[in-house]
Ligand SMILES: Nc1ncnc2c1ncn2[C@@H]1O[C@H](COP(=O)(O)OP(=O)(O)OP(=O)(O)O)[C@@H](O)[C@H]1O
């Protein structure tokens with residue numbers, strides 16, 4: 001199993017959820033986060049004063065899935081979240097050690 005973590009534009013969340021539904025991916029966690037990539041390091045000024053770098057609002061979507069689904073999910077994220085401009089976000093993929101469904105005590109693939 002793997003965990004896919006995608007940092008996306010907030011405006012793309014609804015499109016992404018619909019696209020994931022189309023490929024039968026239902027389980028996910030979405031959080032409001034703040035972040036920056038390479039571009040947001042310019043100095044910003046507020047009332048004439050230089051202020052520290054701003055973090056932009058983003059949405060983090062986490063999906064745990066079977067190994068075989070990873071590439072399909074990555075393409076689905078790219079197809080629904082890409083504008084081709086800076087700030088489209090990033091996808092991080094992690095190997096996942098254990099999954100346990102609390103209600104049934106099922107583990108692993110059966111718990112997804
Ligand atoms: N190295 C990183 N580590 C953790 N989070 C990151 C990293 N780079 C980007 N992010 C997250 O992804 C969000 C979007 O990043 P962004 O798409 O601007 O990346 P980028 O490297 O600047 O690429 P781009 O040229 O497409 O803008 C950031 O706001 C941050 O939340």
Ligand SMILES: [Mg+2]
Pocket residue numbers: 036037038039040086087088
């Ligand atoms: Mg950027």
